[in-house]
Amino acid sequence: SQQGEEDPQALSIQEGENATMNCSYKTSINNLQWYRQNSGRGLVHLILIRSNEREKHSGRLRVTLDTSKKSSSLLITASRAADTASYFCATAGYQKVTFGIGTKLQVIP
């Protein structure tokens, strides 16, 4: 299975702290994507990193990809209460992506 597995499954931090979430997967990928989902709503795309990239930044987000270890990490710096959500990694193959189990992040004001 290509399914990613996020670690930790739940994370609680104080506002202003950094949050790091990890994702491991099993097979080769074309790209890896990170999404955010607020409770009971649709998913919002955060960042896509291609298999030939090692690091990517977008605002307060930093994503790394290590294809040799089949792992990725998402770092959110200077967290805010509004960052409270579930975060999913998704591994992309031909015509479809497969979502990991997700990390539930709570940022305490």
Next chain:
Amino acid sequence: DTEVTQTPKHLVMGMTNKKSLKCEQHMGHRAMYWYKQKAKKPPELMFVYSYEKLSINESVPSRFSPECPNSSLLNLHLHALQPEDSALYLCASSRGTSGSTDTQYFGPGTRLTVL
């Protein structure tokens, strides 16, 4: 416009009812997707349409019937559902012009309850 719309937002139906979920995008995307998401679980892929043709069916029961009338619209017809089919149904689209799946844009979902 990077919006994917879904209607209805909520749907309650009996096991003998027939209903449809609708999804629309105007981004010129050529790939569209249906996902099912149970509480506290990740989205699970159901169907993929590429250039208005069904390209992936993830062994979904026949009581779910997808339809892509044109490049902007995607429907999911529901018939004789079971209570365990209650879930959030998400539609998504992506450019779909290469073999690899690119960024997906999701709609807000339809919360389905089957009584």
